[in-house]
Amino acid sequence: MQKTVWITSLTKDEKKAAALFGKVHTYGLATNGHFWIDDLGKMAWAGAAESLLDPGTAVWLVTGAAEDFAKDSVRRGLSLLALLVAGQRGHGFPTVICPFSGSLDPAGLPTPLRGAQVVTEAALGAKLAALANLPWKPEEAGYRLKLYPLPGLGLWFEVGPAAEATWQGALFGVADAAIDAHGVGPQGKLPERAVLRYPFKDMRLAAGETAYLAWGLANPLTAAESYFVRTVGAPSGLVFGELPTGEAADLYTLSLT
Structure with a gap:
C-alpha cells in the first residue's frame, strides 16, 4: 500500500x-x-x-x-x-x-x-x-492521555496510568483555561455516571512561571480505568498525574504554546 x-x-x-x-x-x-x-x-x-x-x-x-x-x-x-x-x-x-x-x-x-x-x-x-x-514503533510513556473534541459536549481529556501501573487518585490541571466537569470510568469511553472519592476543584498550582487550576479525586486507577476532565477553552499548558500524597509532587507538565 x-x-x-x-x-x-x-x-x-x-x-x-x-x-x-x-x-x-x-x-x-x-x-x-x-x-x-x-x-x-x-x-x-x-x-x-x-x-x-x-x-x-x-x-x-x-x-x-x-x-x-x-x-x-x-x-x-x-x-x-x-x-x-x-x-x-x-x-x-x-x-x-x-x-x-x-x-x-x-x-x-x-x-x-x-x-x-x-x-x-x-x-x-x-x-x-x-x-x-522506515518501521515506526511508538515511544513508551508513563501515562495515558487521550483527547475527545466533541461538538456540543466540549473538549474532554482522559488520563490514567500506563500498563501494569496504579494511581492512588488523580489530578489534572490547566493553564489559561478552566475545568467544569470530571469523572472516572473504564478507559476509552466517557462515563455516564461515576462515584467520586474526595473530589476537589480549582486547586491552584504553579510550575516555574506557569499557573494552573486543577481538579482531582482519590479514586484508585488501574490501566483499565481513567480520569476524565472537560475543559472550558483551549489550555496553554497541562499538569496531570497521580494525586500527590506529600509535599513533593511527581506530575507531568506539557506546554501547549
Whole structure:
C-alpha cells in the first residue's frame, strides 16, 4: 500500500501547496492535506484528526512561514491535534515541520511537537521518504492521555496510568483555561455516571512561571480505568498525574504554546 503524507499548510497559498504536493509525489508517496483553520473556539484543529488517524497516513508534515508557528492560537491548536494523534496512534508519530521562510528552533516548539523533525525545503523530500518507509514503533510513556473534541459536549481529556501501573487518585490541571466537569470510568469511553472519592476543584498550582487550576479525586486507577476532565477553552499548558500524597509532587507538565 502506498504511504500517504498528510500535509497541514498554515499559510493558504494554493500555488505553493500544489508545488509541494508535486514534489512529495516524486518520492513515490501519496499526499493529502488541508489549509489550517485557526479557530480554537470551534475546535477546528480536530478537522484533520480522522485523516491523521488513518493507518495509511505514515507522516504528518506541517509547513508555513516561521511567523505562522509563532502565533499562540496556532501553537495551541497544533499541540492539541498532536496530543490527539499521540493518544490514538502512540507517542512519537513521525512528524516533520518545514518552514518555507525563516527558521525554527525545535527546542522552542510546544511540548507535543518537540519530537518533530524540523527540516529545510531542500531536505524535505528525502526526509519524508525515509520516515514513510522506515518501521515506526511508538515511544513508551508513563501515562495515558487521550483527547475527545466533541461538538456540543466540549473538549474532554482522559488520563490514567500506563500498563501494569496504579494511581492512588488523580489530578489534572490547566493553564489559561478552566475545568467544569470530571469523572472516572473504564478507559476509552466517557462515563455516564461515576462515584467520586474526595473530589476537589480549582486547586491552584504553579510550575516555574506557569499557573494552573486543577481538579482531582482519590479514586484508585488501574490501566483499565481513567480520569476524565472537560475543559472550558483551549489550555496553554497541562499538569496531570497521580494525586500527590506529600509535599513533593511527581506530575507531568506539557506546554501547549
